Amino acid sequence: MFKSVSLFSRKKTHRPFKNFYAEWIETLKTTLLPLLRHSMSTTSSLHLLATHVDAIHTHFQSYYSALDLAASSQNDVAQLLYPDYRNPLEIPFLWLGDLHPYLFTNLLRSFLNDEDEEYEDKESDERLNLDLVGKNLEVVTAWEIPSSGLTSRVEQIECGLRLMVPAISARFRDAQKVFVERLGVEWGRREKDDVKGVIEEAMEVEMDEMTGVFLDANRLRRSVLSDIMGVTSVYQAALFLEGFSMSCRLLLSPISSKGVALFAGVYLCFLRVFGLLGEKATVQL
16 A cells, blocks of 8 residues: 555656666676675685675665665655565565565574584585685685684674664554554545545655655664674675675576575575464475
């Protein structure tokens, strides 16, 4: 309902954000990600790797800044909350218009492997054979023995998310509830000719609140990504950003067998978070 009514009330005078997104994802796919992967090879220096890690991190931060600008200046946050430029594979991972911040930490967790030592022992030969091809040894072994400090910091980031995500989601639900209630009350009081005015007035208030919610959700995503970059080494960050970049456009990027397993694991986490699967459920690949 909110999506359809929003089209009724606001004029779109700016370039649709999906045009920017198409250019942004193309740059990530064809330029930045290949450069990062090249710098992860055995012939590249640490300085070059750090440069490309920073380039991709900056690229993501610029994307979220562009989202903020679009929400604040185009007066049409509906097209960002309900993006029609996302493919069906991405939809389950969206929260308030973009990737759920749980995806960030779940992907990070998948590299820690604290609870999967038995599985890693069985699959170590296969995994090393896949990962060693064309990559620096420091990159391949970056997550083999994560420090206790890193694990502790990840837990702090996750704790913050468990507090912030429900609070922002509650604001979103409350704003929708107030909008519907106000529209219902005013609809019965107004004449038929005033219906459009009722919708426009209610939508004005709704859009302002939705914009605030969207900006806070975006701020949380940016903060979590910056926190992850701050607690990981250059080699760890390179592997994380490679996986994160692939998750942003799975249908457009080649994925290894490990990447598929990571994707399935993250998807399971989402189903559990939303109560759609039991704690012991698994995925057969």
